[in-house]
Amino acid sequence: EAQVTQNPRYLITVTGKKLTVTCSQNMNHEYMSWYRQDPGLGLRQIYYSMNVEVTDKGDVPEGYKVSRKEKRNFPLILESPSPNQTSLYFCASSWGIIGAQFYGYTFGSGTRLTVV
Amino acid sequence: GEDVEQSLFLSVREGDSSVINCTYTDSSSTYLYWYKQEPGAGLQLLTYIFSNMDMKQDQRLTVLLNKKDKHLSLRIADTQTGDSAIYFCALRDYNKLIFGAGTRLAVHP
Numbered sequence: 476e477a478q479v480t481q482n483p484r485y486l487i488t489v490t491g492k493k494l495t496v497t498c499s500q501n502m503n504h505e506y507m508s509w510y511r512q513d514p515g516l517g518l519r520q521i522y523y524s525m526n527v528e529v530t531d532k533g534d535v536p537e538g539y540k541v542s543r544k545e546k547r548n549f550p551l552i553l554e555s556p557s558p559n560q561t562s563l564y565f566c567a568s569s570w571g572i573i574g575a576q577f578y579g580y581t582f583g584s585g586t587r588l589t590v591v
Numbered sequence: 592g593e594d595v596e597q598s599l600f601l602s603v604r605e606g607d608s609s610v611i612n613c614t615y616t617d618s619s620s621t622y623l624y625w626y627k628q629e630p631g632a633g634l635q636l637l638t639y640i641f642s643n644m645d646m647k648q649d650q651r652l653t654v655l656l657n658k659k660d661k662h663l664s665l666r667i668a669d670t671q672t673g674d675s676a677i678y679f680c681a682l683r684d685y686n687k688l689i690f691g692a693g694t695r696l697a698v699h700p
Binding site for chain 2: 479508510515516517518519520523525531533534565567579580582583584585
């Protein structure tokens with residue numbers, strides 16, 4: 476089944492403790508992206524990747540890192556999480572930004588992160 | 592940058608039509624999208640419309656685009672309880688999709 480898999484689904488952590496949210500897709504998509512969803516704000520892009528070893532900042536990149544060593548994986552790293560990073564996070568992928576026009580993004584099921 | 596606005600909540604009776612509205616500021620987007628998010632799930636592409644179209648119909652869904660007023664709407668005919676979800680309007684801005692805040696549709700008997 477074609478899908479984007481995120482892990483974990485739920486995570487509670489303490490301020491300052493490094494964590495990684497994994498994202499993997501099995502569709503050979505070139506383009507991958509991370510979004511955070513907050514009430515009343517919709518989804519905001521954190522980072523995106525056009526292909527392996529090509530990443531760039533989105534609208535809200537502060538406090539996050541990403542890497543794209545393989546086409547299928549795009550982990551989101553929080554080096555020192557803070558309470559304002561408490562949010563619902565989504566990973567998405569598509570057939571390049573052109574393909575996304577026709578097929579949209581395929582989203583993972585989300586990771587609900589709480590930082591206390 | 593692009594700004595996309597939606598009303599946050601809509602309540603309809605089962606069997607009625609629902610109309611979810613969206614306004615945007617930048618008219619350069621080639622495609623405009625509607626995504627659906629069910630509880631505990633990711634977003635699912637519902638439909639999209641090309642910017643040179645005024646209307647697109649897909650079964651119970653009708654998308655209307657008014658480029659002059661920068662207004663996009665999604666009409667769901669014969670709304671069912673299974674349509675209860677959050678609906679997001681989205682526009683492409685080069686390397687990303689820009690989403691509205693989402694409209695929560697509640698369907699009651």
